[in-house]
Amino acid sequence: MQTSLYLARLIGPVLLVMGGGMLYDRAGFRTLADEFLRSRALIYLAGLLALVPGLAVVLAHNVWVADWRILITLLGWLSVIGGTLRIVFPQQMTAIGSAVTAYKSSMLIAGLVMIALGAILCFAGYFR
Numbered sequence: 001m002q003t004s005l006y007l008a009r010l011i012g013p014v015l016l017v018m019g020g021g022m023l024y025d026r027a028g029f030r031t032l033a034d035e036f037l038r039s040r041a042l043i044y045l046a047g048l049l050a051l052v053p054g055l056a057v058v059l060a061h062n063v064w065v066a067d068w069r070i071l072i073t074l075l076g077w078l079s080v081i082g083g084t085l086r087i088v089f090p091q092q093m094t095a096i097g098s099a100v101t102a103y104k105s106s107m108l109i110a111g112l113v114m115i116a117l118g119a120i121l122c123f124a125g126y127f128r
Helices: 002-024 026-037 040-060 069-088 090-102 106-126
Strands: none
Touching (some): 002 040, 002 106, 026 040, 026 090, 040 069, 040 090, 069 090, 069 106
16 A cells, blocks of 8 residues: 555656646647657657656556556556557557647647546545
8 A cells, every 4th residue: 555655646746737737738738749749769768768667657556456546557557558659669659649639629638637637646645
């Protein structure tokens, strides 16, 4: 349970800040995403930067229970999968990313999801 609390306290605020930034400046984040997607080197680097902490989370917290702690495990596995896909298939990730950012509401939805997940983890980590 200590590992769960630690990771919730670490990941929760990061998601809140990221989601808040996306909601505050959706156009800026869309421009950032478009610039990012034009660089295969950045996609590869992002894959490495997602894979390593994702593996760390999965190795330290592979907890499959029916409560808030499964969010940490799922985020860890999503990071591993997303990082691997960026490293192995950067061209396809560019196409998928471009398709997602083409939707006008994509930054709004992503920001709201990040804030919701961050709020759940912050509540579980700091107020339980």
